[in-house]
Amino acid sequence: QKEVEQNSGPLSVPEGAIASLNCTYSDRGSQSFFWYRQYSGKSPELIMFIYSNGDKEDGRFTAQLNKASQYVSLLIRDSQPSDSATYLCAGFSGGYQKVTFGTGTKLQVIP
Amino acid sequence: NAGVTQTPKFQVLKTGQSMTLQCAQDMNHNSMYWYRQDPGMGLRLIYYSASEGTTDKGEVPNGYNVSRLNKREFSLRLESAAPSQTSVYFCASSESKGGSYEQYFGPGTRLTVT
Numbered sequence: 001q002k003e004v005e006q007n008s009g010p011l012s013v014p015e016g017a018i019a020s021l022n023c024t025y026s027d028r029g030s031q032s033f034f035w036y037r038q039y040s041g042k043s044p045e046l047i048m049f050i051y052s053n054g055d056k057e058d059g060r061f062t063a064q065l066n067k068a069s070q071y072v073s074l075l076i077r078d079s080q081p082s083d084s085a086t087y088l089c090a091g092f093s094g095g096y097q098k099v100t101f102g103t104g105t106k107l108q109v110i111p
Numbered sequence: 112n113a114g115v116t117q118t119p120k121f122q123v124l125k126t127g128q129s130m131t132l133q134c135a136q137d138m139n140h141n142s143m144y145w146y147r148q149d150p151g152m153g154l155r156l157i158y159y160s161a162s163e164g165t166t167d168k169g170e171v172p173n174g175y176n177v178s179r180l181n182k183r184e185f186s187l188r189l190e191s192a193a194p195s196q197t198s199v200y201f202c203a204s205s206e207s208k209g210g211s212y213e214q215y216f217g218p219g220t221r222l223t224v225t
Binding site for chain 1: 141142144146151152153154155156159161162167169170201203205211212213214215216217218219
């Protein structure tokens with residue numbers, strides 16, 4: 001079992017809607033997380049880093065971390081067709097500086 | 112400020128050949144990483160280096176070696192390439208910043224082993 005699990009999708013949402021992407025983790029050593037966006041054929045782009053329980057907002061993106069339930073999510077408000085990409089969740093073990101990724105969720109925003 | 116650079120961008124090897132993938136970062140980051148990405152498998156950690164002078168195995172280290180040459184450079188070597196090593200290889204670096212962390216990726220190397 002991978003340490004970080006994501007539904008591969010695709011997740012389809014209409015333009016302007018809220019897209020909700022989820023990630024669960026099994027390694028309690030991973031107490032903080034990165035969210036990345038990756039367009040086809042490109043390298044991952046950092047969206048956000050979250051380490052505290054609760055919400056963290058950056059523009060149209062909100063990351064949510066629930067350590068008791070071992071899940072982390074990413075909400076994208078006012079989704080745009082340009083948000084169509086694969087979204088990667090990664091667990092970060094600060095003590096070891098180790099970063100491990102889920103397999104990613106493909107998001108399709110329909111105009 | 113180039114961020115993370117990787118060379119080469121593309122490479123074709125025959126089975127049994129060796130090669131070294133080069134990675135450099137100019138962000139003064141302490142930690143560096145090598146990943147491979149295969150369809151449906153996501154990014155899998157091969158090796159990482161938490162700081163200059165240290166390296167550790169990730170999820171899929173077999174068939175690879177690494178060298179953290181200095182703070183800027185982290186190379187990945189395939190001693191005897193196999194078709195199973197056909198993949199896209201990404202280098203990344205990370206650092207704490209203002210109580211948070213950032214990790215940035217290079218553009219990737221597409222490797223084909225025939």
